[in-house]
Amino acid sequence: MxxxxxxxxxxxxxxxxxxxxxxxxxxxxxxxxxxxxxxxxxxxxxxxxxxxxxxxxxxxxxxxxxxxxxxxxxxxxxxxxxxxxxxxxxKFVTARHSLQSIWKVGLSGTEQNDRIMEYMVDRFKNGTDEKNYTLIRFDVMQNMRHLYDQLDDEAIKQTAMELIDTVEDDKYKKKYKSVWR
Missing domain, CATH: 1.25.40 (Serine Threonine Protein Phosphatase 5, Tetratricopeptide repeat)
Known part of the structure; x- marks a missing residue:
């Protein structure tokens, strides 16, 4: 160094x-x-x-x-x-900044990417009891988009679309889909 x-x-x-x-x-x-x-x-x-x-x-x-x-x-x-x-x-700002950068771990190898994706899918599905969960979900979508853009892995996009389809509120469904346009 x-x-x-x-x-x-x-x-x-x-x-x-x-x-x-x-x-x-x-x-x-x-x-x-x-x-x-x-x-x-x-x-x-x-x-x-x-x-x-x-x-x-x-x-x-x-x-x-x-x-x-x-x-x-x-x-x-x-x-x-x-x-x-x-x-x-x-501290929500700490949590959010950490979440917004964690996708980069997925660039370091297949196993790391699989683990990050598992964590994010679980958080998207099971994090609705968290304060500000819609922002967290947005960050998860943005992270998946970053990974998709870097790795060109259609499975990442497919997973994201499947998660978005589980969202009942049309306002948020539209917001999450906007990440993929």
């Missing part, structure tokens, strides 16, 4: 909001591509998923989702339940 990335991880925990935010953006950009240093921060990021600061929980989840493509040991298969737990964080 180069000096700039190391510094960004340190600055991402800064109490200075601007410095922390700039470091966050830098790390997201740095992790858009495969990196060879993922395991240098992996365990710290796993610990960050339960940090007392909700910003750190959210960022740790987003960084891990981005780093899944840099995981030749397939640690994510073991760690995914911990990452998924943040999508149900007590």
């Amino acid at each position: 180069d000096r700039e990335v190391k510094e960004a991880f340190i600055k991402s925990k800064s109490k200075d909001k601007q410095e922390s935010y700039e470091a966050y953006l830098y790390i997201l950009q740095a992790t858009e591509k495969r990196v060879d240093w993922a395991y240098e921060v992996w365990d710290d990021l796993l610990d960050g998923l339960t940090d007392k600061d909700n910003h750190q929980r959210s960022r740790s989840a987003q960084y891990l989702a981005n780093l899944a493509k840099s995981d030749p040991e397939n640690r994510m298969l073991t760690d995914l339940p911990r990452l998924w737990a943040v999508t149900r964080d007590e």
